[in-house]
Amino acid sequence: MWLLWAVLSTVSESAAEDRSAFDRMARGDQEALAQIYDRHGRLVYSLAFRILRDQSDAEDVVQDVFSQAWRQASRYDASRGSVLGWLLTLTRSRAIDRLRGRRSRPEPSSDEGALNSIPDPAAPADVQAASAAQATHIRAALDGLTVLQRVAIELAFYEGLTHAEIAERLELPLGTVKTRIRQGLLKLRERLAGAV
Amino acid sequence: MAATGPDHDRLQDSAGLYVLGALAPAERVEFERHLQSCEDCAAEVRSLAGVATALPYAVPLVDPPSSLRSRVLAVTGRPTTAPAHVVALPTRAGHSRPWVSSIGWLSAAALLIVAVALGVYSTSLQREISNLRTEVSDLHARLNQSDQRVAAATRLVTLADARMAVLTAPDLTQVDLQGQQPVAPQASGRAFYSRTRGLVFTASDLPPLRTGRTYQLWLVTAQAPVSAGVFEIDNGGRVTQTFSTASDVARPVAIAVTEEPAGGVPAPTGEKYLVGLTH
Numbered sequence: 001m002w003l004l005w006a007v008l009s010t011v012s013e014s015a016a017e018d019r020s021a022f023d024r025m026a027r028g029d030q031e032a033l034a035q036i037y038d039r040h041g042r043l044v045y046s047l048a049f050r051i052l053r054d055q056s057d058a059e060d061v062v063q064d065v066f067s068q069a070w071r072q073a074s075r076y077d078a079s080r081g082s083v084l085g086w087l088l089t090l091t092r093s094r095a096i097d098r099l100r101g102r103r104s105r106p107e108p109s110s111d112e113g114a115l116n117s118i119p120d121p122a123a124p125a126d127v128q129a130a131s132a133a134q135a136t137h138i139r140a141a142l143d144g145l146t147v148l149q150r151v152a153i154e155l156a157f158y159e160g161l162t163h164a165e166i167a168e169r170l171e172l173p174l175g176t177v178k179t180r181i182r183q184g185l186l187k188l189r190e191r192l193a194g195a196v
Numbered sequence: 197m198a199a200t201g202p203d204h205d206r207l208q209d210s211a212g213l214y215v216l217g218a219l220a221p222a223e224r225v226e227f228e229r230h231l232q233s234c235e236d237c238a239a240e241v242r243s244l245a246g247v248a249t250a251l252p253y254a255v256p257l258v259d260p261p262s263s264l265r266s267r268v269l270a271v272t273g274r275p276t277t278a279p280a281h282v283v284a285l286p287t288r289a290g291h292s293r294p295w296v297s298s299i300g301w302l303s304a305a306a307l308l309i310v311a312v313a314l315g316v317y318s319t320s321l322q323r324e325i326s327n328l329r330t331e332v333s334d335l336h337a338r339l340n341q342s343d344q345r346v347a348a349a350t351r352l353v354t355l356a357d358a359r360m361a362v363l364t365a366p367d368l369t370q371v372d373l374q375g376q377q378p379v380a381p382q383a384s385g386r387a388f389y390s391r392t393r394g395l396v397f398t399a400s401d402l403p404p405l406r407t408g409r410t411y412q413l414w415l416v417t418a419q420a421p422v423s424a425g426v427f428e429i430d431n432g433g434r435v436t437q438t439f440s441t442a443s444d445v446a447r448p449v450a451i452a453v454t455e456e457p458a459g460g461v462p463a464p465t466g467e468k469y470l471v472g473l474t475h
Contacts, residue, residue, distance in 0.1 A: 028272075030269060030272045033268070033269060033271075033272060034265075034269055037265060037268050037269065038265075041260055041264070041265065041268065042257060042258075042259060042260060043252070043253070043255075043257065045258060045259075045260035045264065046255045046256065046257045046258045047252045047255050049258045050255040050256065050258075055261070058260075059260070059261065059264050059267065062260065062264060062268060063264070063267050063268055063271065066268040066271060067268075067271040070271050070272060085249055088249070088252040089249070091252075092252065134253060135253045135254055138250050138251070138253050138254040139254045142254055147305050147308060147309060150305060151302060151305050153212075153216065153251075154302055154305075155302070156213065156216035156217070156218040157216050157248065157251050158302070159302075160217075160218075161218065162218050162219075162220060163213050163218050163219060163220055163223070164220065166218065175209075177213075178209045178210060178212065178213055179209050181212035181213055181216065181218070182208075182209050182210075182211055182212030182213075182244075183212075184212065185211075185212045185215065185216075185244045185247050185248065186212075186244070188247045188250075189243060189244065189246075189247045192247065192250065
């Protein structure tokens with residue numbers, strides 16, 4: 001679990017700076033928002049763009065996310081996770097909502113689902129700023145999955161598809177999808193742990 | 197509660213879907229209830245949630261449009277400051293281009309499948325091509341053989357034709373040749389000569405010659421011997437050969453075979469092996 005700890009470790013200078021910026025945002029410091037945006041805007045935008053595959057939609061989501069961060073900075077609870085983890089969770093949730101709206105199918109809000117992704121603060125699984133090397137490790141770990149495991153995980157994570165939708169898309173039995181996704185995540189955990 | 201029992205066995209696989217938020221609502225409720233009582237599943241969910249949270253870090257990085265910064269800062273309701281130093285996250289080359297990102301992993305996976313399929317297809321095509329090449333090459337060889345056989349047969353027919361033409365000539369003369377002492381006492385031969393059509397010569401029991409030497413057949417006229425051509429014998433010392441001869445050759449008084457340097461000579465120089473007088 002060493003790498004995962006390193007990647008997701010709460011203790012990091014960057015995370016401390018983020019928390020400090022959020023504190024200042026809570027006091028109405030616009031510079032702090034600029035700082036957070038300059039630090040994380042690119043990753044937030046990249047995630048939104050990855051999910052929505054549309055520049056204009058991605059920009060809207062980024063604006064929403066930072067707007068909410070500005071408004072709720074005072075309510076930010078550091079014990080619930082890192083600033084960046086919070087930003088990314090919110091980004092994914094907003095982007096998937098928009099994606100579902102685009103599919104114009106009534107779907108349950110993904111907020112609840114996205115909240116499931118917020119790890120237990122007690123677990124060493126809180127996401128902090130990932131360096132390029134860490135991103136590379138995660139990509140390498142993803143490369144180690146079978147195509148099916150990876151596609152199933154990505155359909156859930158980036159497309160926000162439900163269990164049944166993934167099964168339909170991949171033309172696989174529900175049970176197979178369920179197993180593949182769990183196996184894929186377990187393998188990712190193992191690879192991230194064993195990567196050092 | 198111990199991590200056993202039908203509930204656990206049935207529900208433990210849901211952990212992955214749960215942390216990705218992909219469980220159907222009813223299933224999610226059931227799973228969450230299970231988590232209350234199953235520490236193993238709860239621990240797995242915590243750890244897999246960490247993995248799921250790591251996923252966004254692997255997205256291909258794309259540069260947002262520069263105008264987005266002012267839009268974001270405008271949410272404060274105050275005029276924006278000029279862009280401070282823009283802290284660009286380190287990125288691998290090629291990962292910041294929008295088209296790369298728009299392809300995405302899913303498409304990459306699809307492309308991978310297509311690539312693998314194409315690879316397999318290409319391998320099987322190559323194997324097929326290789327098989328076909330072998331087959332073509334075999335057919336080519338057989339065709340060559342056939343060609344050679346046809347050519348050989350044609351040659352034989354041509355020879356037979358020429359021979360038949362000689363043998364059926366109205367001016368045909370037959371000359372019997374005798375082996376000469378001391379070189380070829382056992383040899384014998386026969387020539388069928390038509391002044392207009394040529395000469396068919398056959399002989400047997402001729403001895404093999406040294407390398408670089410050849411047999412040469414002569415029409416011996418009153419004036420001088422005229423060469424009809426050279427010939428080789430087979431392993432049994434036999435030969436049957438048709439020669440075309442010039443029609444202006446004077447009537448031969450004899451037909452003779454001598455041993456000469458390879459390729460033949462204009463006038464006989466070597467030992468006589470066979471001689472036959474015309475009548």
